[in-house]
Amino acid sequence: MNLGQIEIAPVYPLWLILLLLLVGSLAGMVQYRLVRRRLGPYQALSISLLRLGGISMIISLALNPSIAVRTEQKVYPPVDILVDTSPTMDLPGHAGKGNRLDEARAFLLGGQNPLINLLAERFDIRIFAFDESFRSLGKEELTALKPGAKRGDLSEVLEKLSRKNSSAVLLSDGNFRWESRHSRSGPLIIVPFGNLESYRDVLIKAVKAPALAFRGREVSIDVAIRSYGYNGLVLPVLLKEGNRLLTAKTVVINSSPAEVAVSFSFTPEEVGQHNLSVSVPPQFGESLASNNAVHLPLSVVRDKIRILMISGSPSLSYRFMRTALKNDPSIDLLSFVILRTPSDIMNVPLQEQSLIPLPVETLFSKELKNFDLLIFDNFPSHLYLSPNYFGNVREFVREGGGFAMVGGPNLLDEGRYAGTPLGELLPVRLTGKEDYRRPPISPGVRLTRAGAFHPITRLSPVETDNLSIWQEMPPLDGINLLEPKSSGIVLLESADWIPRPIVTVGSYGSGRVLVLATDYSWKWSMGMVSKGKGNWAYLRLMERMVRWVTKDPSSDFVQVTLPEKVGEPGKESEVRVKVREGDFSPNLGGTVSFSVFNPEGMEIASRIRAASQPGEYLCSFFPEKEGPYKVKVETPLGDREEVIFIPASGVDLDGAPNLDLLKMVAESTGGKILTQGTDFLKEIETFAGKGQERLLTERRFPLWGTPYILAFILAFLTTEWYLRRRWGLL
Amino acid sequence: MISRRGFLSLLGLGLAANLLFPGPNRSFCASFPQFFFTQLKYRGGEWDPNPQFAEAIIEELELRTSIDILKERRLTTLSDPNLFFCPFLYMGGKYGFEPFTAQEREILRRFLSFGGFLFAEDAMGAKGFGFDQSFRREMKQVFPHHELKRLSADHSVYQSFYLIKNIVGRQTVNPYLEGITIDQWTPVIYSQNDLSGAWARDKFGKWIHECVPGGEAQRSSALRLGINIIVYSLTSDYKKDLIHHPFIKRRQPTL
Numbered sequence: 001m002n003l004g005q006i007e008i009a010p011v012y013p014l015w016l017i018l019l020l021l022l023v024g025s026l027a028g029m030v031q032y033r034l035v036r037r038r039l040g041p042y043q044a045l046s047i048s049l050l051r052l053g054g055i056s057m058i059i060s061l062a063l064n065p066s067i068a069v070r071t072e073q074k075v076y077p078p079v080d081i082l083v084d085t086s087p088t089m090d091l092p093g094h095a096g097k098g099n100r101l102d103e104a105r106a107f108l109l110g111g112q113n114p115l116i117n118l119l120a121e122r123f124d125i126r127i128f129a130f131d132e133s134f135r136s137l138g139k140e141e142l143t144a145l146k147p148g149a150k151r152g153d154l155s156e157v158l159e160k161l162s163r164k165n166s167s168a169v170l171l172s173d174g175n176f177r178w179e180s181r182h183s184r185s186g187p188l189i190i191v192p193f194g195n196l197e198s199y200r201d202v203l204i205k206a207v208k209a210p211a212l213a214f215r216g217r218e219v220s221i222d223v224a225i226r227s228y229g230y231n232g233l234v235l236p237v238l239l240k241e242g243n244r245l246l247t248a249k250t251v252v253i254n255s256s257p258a259e260v261a262v263s264f265s266f267t268p269e270e271v272g273q274h275n276l277s278v279s280v281p282p283q284f285g286e287s288l289a290s291n292n293a294v295h296l297p298l299s300v301v302r303d304k305i306r307i308l309m310i311s312g313s314p315s316l317s318y319r320f321m322r323t324a325l326k327n328d329p330s331i332d333l334l335s336f337v338i339l340r341t342p343s344d345i346m347n348v349p350l351q352e353q354s355l356i357p358l359p360v361e362t363l364f365s366k367e368l369k370n371f372d373l374l375i376f377d378n379f380p381s382h383l384y385l386s387p388n389y390f391g392n393v394r395e396f397v398r399e400g401g402g403f404a405m406v407g408g409p410n411l412l413d414e415g416r417y418a419g420t421p422l423g424e425l426l427p428v429r430l431t432g433k434e435d436y437r438r439p440p441i442s443p444g445v446r447l448t449r450a451g452a453f454h455p456i457t458r459l460s461p462v463e464t465d466n467l468s469i470w471q472e473m474p475p476l477d478g479i480n481l482l483e484p485k486s487s488g489i490v491l492l493e494s495a496d497w498i499p500r501p502i503v504t505v506g507s508y509g510s511g512r513v514l515v516l517a518t519d520y521s522w523k524w525s526m527g528m529v530s531k532g533k534g535n536w537a538y539l540r541l542m543e544r545m546v547r548w549v550t551k552d553p554s555s556d557f558v559q560v561t562l563p564e565k566v567g568e569p570g571k572e573s574e575v576r577v578k579v580r581e582g583d584f585s586p587n588l589g590g591t592v593s594f595s596v597f598n599p600e601g602m603e604i605a606s607r608i609r610a611a612s613q614p615g616e617y618l619c620s621f622f623p624e625k626e627g628p629y630k631v632k633v634e635t636p637l638g639d640r641e642e643v644i645f646i647p648a649s650g651v652d653l654d655g656a657p658n659l660d661l662l663k664m665v666a667e668s669t670g671g672k673i674l675t676q677g678t679d680f681l682k683e684i685e686t687f688a689g690k691g692q693e694r695l696l697t698e699r700r701f702p703l704w705g706t707p708y709i710l711a712f713i714l715a716f717l718t719t720e721w722y723l724r725r726r727w728g729l730l
Numbered sequence: 731m732i733s734r735r736g737f738l739s740l741l742g743l744g745l746a747a748n749l750l751f752p753g754p755n756r757s758f759c760a761s762f763p764q765f766f767f768t769q770l771k772y773r774g775g776e777w778d779p780n781p782q783f784a785e786a787i788i789e790e791l792e793l794r795t796s797i798d799i800l801k802e803r804r805l806t807t808l809s810d811p812n813l814f815f816c817p818f819l820y821m822g823g824k825y826g827f828e829p830f831t832a833q834e835r836e837i838l839r840r841f842l843s844f845g846g847f848l849f850a851e852d853a854m855g856a857k858g859f860g861f862d863q864s865f866r867r868e869m870k871q872v873f874p875h876h877e878l879k880r881l882s883a884d885h886s887v888y889q890s891f892y893l894i895k896n897i898v899g900r901q902t903v904n905p906y907l908e909g910i911t912i913d914q915w916t917p918v919i920y921s922q923n924d925l926s927g928a929w930a931r932d933k934f935g936k937w938i939h940e941c942v943p944g945g946e947a948q949r950s951s952a953l954r955l956g957i958n959i960i961v962y963s964l965t966s967d968y969k970k971d972l973i974h975h976p977f978i979k980r981r982q983p984t985l
Binding site: 312313314315316317318319320322323326333334335336337338339340341344345346347348350351352353354355356359408409474519522523525526527529530532534535 | 965
């Protein structure tokens with residue numbers, strides 16, 4: 001220690017301290033004169049100096065003296081080494097020996113004096129790897145480093161690197177995510193890997209397609225295709241549904257790299273989930289084949305349910321049904337009513353009639369496919385339709401259309417349907433020549449076992465309430481005398497000695513068929529109105545008939561909602577299952593099952609758990625690989641199957657080295673791209689040295705806190721006291 | 731061969747069972763075809779000014795249309811529990827009638843709001859008298875938020891079967907029909923031209939009233955209008971479907 005290390009930091013103003021010292025000195029001089037009169041000059045001087053010394057030391061404590069100890073330390077500049085382990089680092093590198101990550105590893109560890117060791121001698125280094133995760137590595141872990149499954153985000157990585165004034169070295173091919181939101185001060189020195197000149201790939205770069213489409217309306221799909229190293233290639237682009245080719249187009253690649261656009265349009269004809277894909281065939285020498293296809297789940301719904309209704313005569317049945325159908329905004333109704341038969345007399349010229357001819361040819365040859373549902377309401381079809389048209393109706397239903405027949409004296413056209421294509425698709429048959437009866441005692445109706453649970457006749461979620469509603473329904477004044485075929489399911493029957501089917505449903509081909517064997521269903525509306533209960537039951541019945549027969553998904557017991565964004569192999573995929581609200585009894589909870597079958601048809605492990613809402617479940621599974629997975633939900637009320645297409649990892653991967661992005665990153669961080677042949681160490685030193693600093697540390701030890709000072713003060717004062725006492729002043 | 735004793739025993743058992751276990755409620759309208767006239771009886775005034783009107787219009791309906799019709803009229807009242815199973819209600823009269831009770835008005839409102847149809851006509855042959863005043867009063871009470879308005883020339887009732895240009899009856903008090911329209915449906919149609927007077931004929935088939943001023947041509951128009959009203963009650967605004975529009979436009983270019 002030397003005196004130069006002593007520093008003061010007065011706790012009071014300096015002038016005050018000096019004033020106190022001055023006053024203390026004057027007091028010492030006065031004391032000296034007083035003591036000298038009694039003792040001698042030497043003794044007085046001793047006592048006065050001792051007191052003056054003690055007081056001065058006490059006052060000088062106010063100067064807050066301390067000893068400052070300064071040490072200087074040399075600091076190694078910090079350097080972070082970032083190794084990009086995004087999946088494209090698995091692609092061939094410059095020389096074609098090993099992948100890009102191998103080259104990055106060799107860059108750091110190769111040679112007799114590995115760069116990593118040289119860096120460690122000169123810098124304070126940390127090593128990190130990043131892909132979808134960001135992790136710190138030891139030097140020895142570099143040898144076992146492997147590419148990850150997803151590309152990383154460099155912006156996030158740089159935000160996590162919190163060392164002040166550190167530089168970073170990035171080893172990457174430029175296939176990471178980057179947002180220039182970063183404000184880090186340290187420069188990024190980038191060593192690029194991969195060779196764009198030798199890279200060859202064709203990929204679906206982007207697809208613009210709707211997730212939801214309307215049936216019968218054209219859908220446009222815009223595709224951007226990028227290629228590297230295939231100048232002059234003529235490339236087919238395929239739009240498929242599952243394995244079925246919908247349409248194909250050809251594009252010509254005129255440069256390398258090149259990006260071309262192609263548009264597809266197609267009209268979905270079936271409601272439901274469609275698994276579309278856009279693909280290009282793998283090319284010779286292509287680096288990546290997994291990015292040649294993109295899967296596009298497309299949900300197709302109806303914009304409106306289009307109904308063609310032909311009524312045999314003006315009737316209350318027609319008018320009440322029309323009102324119910326018109327009441328539903330999702331229904332587009334076109335109806336014809338046969339106002340007069342050929343035997344009726346018309347006594348006025350055509351100009352005074354509103355009647356129009358039934359456009360049979362147009363409706364039954366050309367336009368039928370544009371409807372979702374055809375209704376014959378007490379329609380004597382033999383008067384208007386030739387057998388050929390019956391065949392068209394059968395084909396319409398076979399291909400997925402809905403067909404309903406509503407009762408009345410002409411329901412089965414006096415048996416003329418027997419043996420015709422129309423008779424073939426009906427779920428009922430005639431019992432004899434008499435096919436319609438207005439009984440003297442009108443029968444009520446009752447639900448069958450199937451009808452108690454069927455969405456058409458389940459008007460109330462509570463089973464007992466539903467039974468009561470149907471028991472309350474007024475009796476029918478006219479019914480058709482039918483028998484169900486084995487393929488038909490009777491939902492409602494007459495409460496008669498011999499029960500007759502009133503509502504019967506069935507399927508034919510891909511379509512559904514319904515027979516309502518009465519022209520007095522309007523009484524179900526007015527009967528309930530008369531009791532003050534409104535007409536909701538009738539409206540709901542009509543709505544459910546229409547939705548069921550047109551296969552509207554909302555009428556299904558079990559609804560499966562596929563994930564908007566499907567997962568990938570190894571990641572959990574989840575679907576939401578809803579057992580139709582109100583139709584689900586909690587007692588059935590344990591019997592809802594969920595199964596998943598892999599692309600080979602083998603069942604794989606899956607999990608089902610109740611969601612927050614009653615009747616809703618979350619079902620999940622881990623797909624092992626890409627491909628179509630069939631999910632099946634089974635409940636006592638009905639089953640449902642859907643297919644989820646799990647795409648391969650790296651579907652949208654563009655593996656070309658992205659030198660442009662690397663340059664941009666380097667510029668935005670004030671760094672540099674280092675090319676082959678550069679003296680890397682020197683370059684890194686150049687950048688990292690900019691941040692080099694001498695670190696000066698200073699420690700202060702306050703003197704007033706030391707016991708020696710206290711001892712000195714005590715020694716002065718005690719000695720003075722002792723001498724006073726000895727010399728007789730006390 | 732069953733013995734007399736056995737037969738009587740079975741008959742007795744059957745009667746006893748019928749008394750003990752009565753069958754389901756029997757409908758007032760059982761065995762009715764799809765359309766039937768139901769005439770409303772009310773208190774006061776004259777509820778049946780043309781008792782023999784139904785036969786001619788029923789015959790016309792049968793001859794000219796495909797409607798399955800009952801060849802007689804039924805009578806009902808607003809307190810009849812079976813009123814709701816008679817969705818076509820005819821109400822005629824000449825003179826003022828007693829106000830409906832609150833319950834009757836509520837029943838009529840419910841009947842008309844949920845699918846029932848009322849064709850009312852003043853047979854007096856003059857504006858603003860007894861029946862007209864009483865009927866308008868009742869309609870204001872039944873539908874306080876809907877007015878009885880003149881039906882426009884393109885209303886479906888004028889196009890439902892014939893394309894009607896002349897709105898007449900036994901007389902031509904108003905060259906139009908009035909109605910209360912709720913959404914697209916007109917559950918109340920009102921005429922002051924005594925249509926039923928033009929339709930009425932005696933048991934020998936002779937027209938009871940002369941149609942003035944147009945004579946038999948006017949009667950023919952009255953019958954056509956009657957058919958249109960009935961067809962409208964069974965088809966609603968079906969003629970407004972787009973497919974019909976070009977045909978009607980060609981035949982009635984003025985609309």
